[in-house]
Amino acid sequence: MQAQTSASWSSKIGFILSAAGSAIGLGAIWKFPYTAGTNGGAVFFLLFLLFTILVALPVQLAEFYIGRTSGTNAVDAFKTLAPGSHWPWIGRMGVTACFVLLSFYSVVGGWVLNYVVHAFTGAVTPGADFKALFEQTIASPFSVLFYQGLFMLMTIFVVKGGVSDGIEKANRYMMPALFVLFLLLAGRSLTLPGAAKGVAFLLKPDWSNFTPQTMLTALGQAFFALSIGVSTMITYAAYLSKKQDLFRSGNSIMWMNLLVSLLAGLVIFPAVFAFGFEPSQGPGLIFVVLPAVFMQIPFGTLLFAVFMLLVAFATLTSAFSMLETVIAAIIRREEVKRRRTSRVVGTAIFIIGIPSALSFGVMADMKIFGKTIFDLWDFMISAIIMPIGAFGIAVFTGWIQDRQQVLAAISEGSSVPQTLIQLWLTTLRHLAPIAIILVFANTLGWI
Template sequence: MKTSASTSASTSWSSRIGFILSAAGSAIGLGAIWKFPYTAGTNGGAVFFMLFLLFTVLIGLPVLLAEFYIGRKSGKNAVDAFRTLAPGSQWPWVGRMGVAACFVLLSFYSVVGGWVLNYVVHAFSGAVHPGADFGALFGATIASPANALAYQAIFMLLTVAVVQGGIAEGIEKANRYLMPALFILFLVLAVRSLTLPGAMKGVEFLLKPDWRYLNPQTMLIALGQAFFALSIGVSAMITYAAYLGRDQDVFRAGNSVMWLNLLISLLAGLVIFPAVFALGFEPGQGPGLIFVVLPAVFMQIPFGRLLFGVFMVLVSFATLTSAFAMLETVIASSIRDNQGKRRSHTWLIGTAIFIVGIPSALSFGAWKELTFFGKTVFDLWDYLITAWIMPVGALCIALFTGWCQQKTDVLQHMREGSSAASALPALWLAALRYLAPLAILLVFANTLGWI
C-alpha cells in the first residue's frame, strides 16, 4: 500500500528510475562538479578520492537512507513527517530547520546558479576566448549588480517553472532529460580530455595514491565532502521519499543515488585533471578552478570554446536539479498535500527566495562592504548553513531514526519492497546509530575549528 502522499499519480513518482534520477539530481550539484575537483586538487587527488569514496559508503549512505525512511514511512512533508512519526514531541523542529535551510540555501545557491548561466552566455558570445583575462572576467561577472540580479532571476524562473508542475509532470520529467544529458556530455568531455598528450599525469593524480597526503586533516575534509555530497541534513530527501511507494526498494534506490553521485564526481575529475596536467596548469587552484582556470585550459584545446560552452551547460543542468529539490522541500511544507495551492505558492515562495537572495547577489559588488562578523551576506549564509544547520540536521536525523524510533519498526519498514540481503538492514541501522553520529560530530568540530 502506498503512503497518503503518494496515492495520486500527480503527486507521486511515476517510476523507480524517476525517483532515482531526481534524488541523484538533488545530490549532484555544484558539490560534485565544482567543489569535488578543487578540493581533491588541493588535498592530494587519489588519497582524497579514496577517502571520499569510503566515507560516502560508510557514513553518507546510512544518513541518506534514514531520510528515505522518515519520508516514505510518514508520506508527509519535512515538518509533518516528524509530527506523524513522533506526535507531541519537539522533533518537528528538525523539519522546520530543514525547510528554513533550503529556503536560505536556495537564496544564495541561485546566485551561483546565475553565474553558471552567465558563463554559458560568455562561452557562446565570445567573451571567453584565447588571450582573455579570465580572472578579470570572473571578477566583473560577479561584481556587476545588473548581471548578478538578472541571471539570478533567470535561474529562479527556470526552477519555479519546473517545480510548479509538481512531481511527475515537473521535477521527474525535467530530471528524466537533464540527468542523462549530464552523463552523456560528461562522457564526451572526459574522452576529449583523456586524449590530450600528457593526460595520463592527470589520471595518475586522481587514481594513484600519494600516501604522504594520508593525514587527519585530509581525512576530515574528505569526510565533510562525503557528508555534503548527498544533500543530507536539510530534509530534501525526506521530501522526495514522501512521494515513494512502499513497494519500492529503498536500499537499491539509495545505492543508485550514491553511486551516480560518485560517478559524476569521478567524471568531473577525469574531465578536469587530465586537461589541467596536459596543458601545464596546477591542480591546486582552489575555488576558481571552473571559472578562472578551466576557461584557460579549454582555450588551448581544438574546439575549446564549444567544449567549454558544453561544460557550462551541463554544470547548469546539475545546479538546476539541486535547486528543484530545495524549492520542493519548501513548497511541500507550505501546501501540505493540497496540490491546488502548488502553482500560486511556488511563484510566491520563489519570488520571496529571489528577494532574500538579492543581498547575496550584491555581496561581490555594490554591497561588498556590508559585512556581519567579518563576512559578507553571501559568506555568512553559506557559513551558517554548511557549518551549523546541515551538520546539526543530519545528526538529528541519525539520532531520530537510529535511537528514537522503535528498532523493530524501522527494520520492518526498510525491508518492505526490498530485495536486499537479510543482514543489510541491521548493518545499516548499526552504522546509523554509531558511525554516523560520531563522524558528523567530527566534521562539525573540524568545521568550527575545534580540532
C-alpha cells in the first residue's frame, strides 16, 4: 500500500534524531519545568512519565503507522487508507494546526533568539531587572517582529533543503549538541550549594500534591511533549522505509524526550532552590528567574547564553517539523516545488503571526473572547485541535482500520514480541481515547 515519496531519511538514526527534535521543543525545556514547578514537582514528573508511556506513546505509534503505511502527506495518508471517507479532515486539521501553531510558536522562538543576543551582548548582567527586560523584550514592536522573522528565515532555510539534506542534516548536529550542553549545565547546577533541595523537589514525591488536577495536567503535558495530534509524526513517518523498527524508534524518541525534560529540571530546580527562588514562577521561569539564578554562578553570563542557545536549538527543531507538515501537504511529493513553496508558506506564516507577536505590546488591549490573539491561537491549538486530532488518530487506527492490517503493518521491520504489539493496539483502542477525552474536558473546564 505504501507509495514511497521521492524524499526519504538517509538513515534510521537520522529519522530518530529528527522526530525527537520535533518532540523536544518548548514543551520539554520551557513548559515542563514551569508546569512541574507549579504542580508539586516529583509527583507531577512521575505522572507525566507514566502517561507518556501508557497514553502518548501509543498515539505517536499510531501516527507512525498512518504515515509509513500510506507513504504520503498527512491529508493524502487518510485518503489512501480510508478512500471516500471524511477521515482526511483529521489530516487537514493537523496541517492547518501546524500552520497556525508555527505562527505564534515562532514568536516565542523569536524571544529565545533575542535572549541569546541579550546574553552575548551584555544585557543579561548581575543586578539587572530581569522582569523589566522580559517585558521590554516582548513589548517592543520592532524587536519582536525582527526576531520572529529571523526565526522563520532559519526554519525556511533548513526545510527548503528537504528531508535528508535539510531537516536531517540540521538535527544530526543540533540534537547531540543539545544533549551534551544540557549534561554540562546539569552537572554545574547539581554542584551548587543547596542543590539537593531542587533534586528532591523533582525526584522525591510529596504525595500531598497528588490531586485529580495534577493528574490531568500531567496527562495534557504528555500529549504536548510528544507533538501528537497535529500530524507531524505522520509526515515524518511517510519518509520511512519498511525496514525501520517503528516500536524501537518510538521508544527511543520518547525516552530522549523524557531525558531532556529531566535534564531541564536538573538544570533549573537545583539552581532555583540553591539561590532561594520559588519553583512555582510560571511561564516566566526561564526568561525572568533563570537569568537571576545564573548571575549568581561563576561564568553565569556565559552559561546562561549557552542555555538559551540550547532552547533555540530545541525550538527550531520543532519548527522544522511544523513547516514540513504544511509543505509536504502542498507539494505532494513533487520535490521540485519545495524551495519556492517553503519561502511562500514561511512568509505567509510570518505575516499571520504578526498579531501574535504584537499581543504583548501595541495590540495588548485587543481581546477576542477575553484573550489576546496570541493566547487565543494557543488555546485553540492546545486545548481543542490537538486533543481532537489525537482522538481521531487513536480511533482511526484502533477502530476504523482493519485490526490485522494494522498489526501486520506496525510489525514490519520490528523485532518486538507480538504480545507487546497487541498490547499497544489494545491500549490505543481503549485507554488512549478515554484519556484524551478527560484532558479535553478538563482543559475546557468541564471537569
